[in-house]
Amino acid sequence: MTVSLAKSVEAGTRALPAAVEVGGVHMTYRTGGKVLEALSDVSLTVAPGEFVALIGPSGCGKSTILRLVADILKPSRGVIKVGGLDPQAARLDRRYSFVFQEPVLLPWRNLRDNIGLPLELAGVAPQARAPKVQALLEMVQLSGFDDRMPNELSGGMRMRASLARALTQNPPLLLMDEPFGALDEITRAQMNRELLRVWDETSAAVLFVTHSIEEAVFLADRVAVMSARPGRISHIVPVDLPRPRSYDDLVESSAFEQCCRIVRRALHAR
Amino acid sequence: MLANAPASDLPVEAPQGASLLRRLWDRLIPFTATLGILVSIEVFLRLADVPSYVLPRPTLILQTLWSNAGLLLRHTGITVLEASLGFFVGNAVGVLLAIVFLYSRSLERSLFPVAQTIRSIPVVALAPLFLLWFGNGLSPKVITAALICFFPTLVNTFRGLASVDRLNLELMHTLAASPSQVFWKVRWPAALPHIFTALKIASASAIIGALIAEWVGSDKGLGYLVVTSTYEYRVELLWATICVTSIIAVISFELIAWAERRLVPWHDETAATD
Numbered sequence: 278m279t280v281s282l283a284k285s286v287e288a289g290t291r292a293l294p295a296a297v298e299v300g301g302v303h304m305t306y307r308t309g310g311k312v313l314e315a316l317s318d319v320s321l322t323v324a325p326g327e328f329v330a331l332i333g334p335s336g337c338g339k340s341t342i343l344r345l346v347a348d349i350l351k352p353s354r355g356v357i358k359v360g361g362l363d364p365q366a367a368r369l370d371r372r373y374s375f376v377f378q379e380p381v382l383l384p385w386r387n388l389r390d391n392i393g394l395p396l397e398l399a400g401v402a403p404q405a406r407a408p409k410v411q412a413l414l415e416m417v418q419l420s421g422f423d424d425r426m427p428n429e430l431s432g433g434m435r436m437r438a439s440l441a442r443a444l445t446q447n448p449p450l451l452l453m454d455e456p457f458g459a460l461d462e463i464t465r466a467q468m469n470r471e472l473l474r475v476w477d478e479t480s481a482a483v484l485f486v487t488h489s490i491e492e493a494v495f496l497a498d499r500v501a502v503m504s505a506r507p508g509r510i511s512h513i514v515p516v517d518l519p520r521p522r523s524y525d526d527l528v529e530s531s532a533f534e535q536c537c538r539i540v541r542r543a544l545h546a547r
Numbered sequence: 548m549l550a551n552a553p554a555s556d557l558p559v560e561a562p563q564g565a566s567l568l569r570r571l572w573d574r575l576i577p578f579t580a581t582l583g584i585l586v587s588i589e590v591f592l593r594l595a596d597v598p599s600y601v602l603p604r605p606t607l608i609l610q611t612l613w614s615n616a617g618l619l620l621r622h623t624g625i626t627v628l629e630a631s632l633g634f635f636v637g638n639a640v641g642v643l644l645a646i647v648f649l650y651s652r653s654l655e656r657s658l659f660p661v662a663q664t665i666r667s668i669p670v671v672a673l674a675p676l677f678l679l680w681f682g683n684g685l686s687p688k689v690i691t692a693a694l695i696c697f698f699p700t701l702v703n704t705f706r707g708l709a710s711v712d713r714l715n716l717e718l719m720h721t722l723a724a725s726p727s728q729v730f731w732k733v734r735w736p737a738a739l740p741h742i743f744t745a746l747k748i749a750s751a752s753a754i755i756g757a758l759i760a761e762w763v764g765s766d767k768g769l770g771y772l773v774v775t776s777t778y779e780y781r782v783e784l785l786w787a788t789i790c791v792t793s794i795i796a797v798i799s800f801e802l803i804a805w806a807e808r809r810l811v812p813w814h815d816e817t818a819a820t821d
Binding site for chain 2: 426
């Protein structure tokens, strides 16, 4: 009911609702009589197809924002819309994919069945899943590994598989929670390059949590900078770097360094 | 575990090239040790001239096994049937109750202490009661075997179903999985290694349960054979029966270990890399 109602409202009033709309969200936890304010009056909009990075010190609640959008947590106060829908309706309608900090592959499934999992859960027949899974394996350069079990793969390969799984249903929104945080510097740079290449082929909006300034600036159209205790968005830095972005050319350019400097200042401003 | 994974982009290859001779030797080592012990016992008993009613020589036991093969096989069949039925019933109840407990915390909190109480009564004490209630036939043996299997399976299965990685559940949540999908695609496979641990314990205890019930009251089965051969002072036959029970215990354990390797192949490998 709510889904169809929201859809008709969306179709009637505006052509393209924001991929994510967070308005005046507060998040408080009660632990042993103490009230902990995790998020205070957070507002953020991600346009359709836009790449927004969320950066901040640890414990500032950046992952909490992502979890609220993904309907893993409920806000204490405020409004959240995902493509014009409530987070729960958006989740049940499979409007987003969540990429965790760890690959979260099921250890008893080979790569093919792990990547095909979202389709399987949506009731797609195995024959119909196969070509889609093959195409995705190719996209993340894992073709030929479809029979491998997760524990036979390296960390970078597992993360690419996790990315492929997130793309199986062509969601209009990707929610990424420090997906490359556990990887080493070299693999991480490679994953950043691949993410942008893959993202260019989709029209998905991305909300990307990171604690790396370089990663945020390289990937994003806008960087939302957070401060801690209580967690809130203190600055929004637009990244006016041309696309497509080439890692090697860009990271050494002065425009890139200028951008990083602005984000760094915002991060350390009190 | 995942954070410590190799970060290079090469697939991890299993070590290869252990020579055939070496692998053959690895297989034979347990047998050579057993054989060595048996030979030393044989030599010692012959040299020390120990009478066979105290400890019969291994070769004598072997002879008894051979000459009483028909008798032993007949009684073995009965005990194996009792133990298998008890194994099946006890584990089925254990697994089903674990699933019920998973979805109903109130049932878990009310019934788990009951299960624990029943478990704390020694089966040896309960077996005569079952004899009184159910007579001299198959059912008291099956019930005793089932009861002895049931509790470890309940505990292990419940632990396996409940100890699923939180991230796996969050993943299923974000993929809008139904409760039955979460159960069959995440909880059940995650619990399988724990269930097999329980089944391996149960494989031996089901046989013990059947034997105990046969001791208490029966006119057939290996437990009955143990009792009568003791009373009739047929020490060689007693030893032969003991050998047969240990052989069926080993075979049933190996059968389950084999099934585990087939059905839970991922677990062995993760254990090896941990």
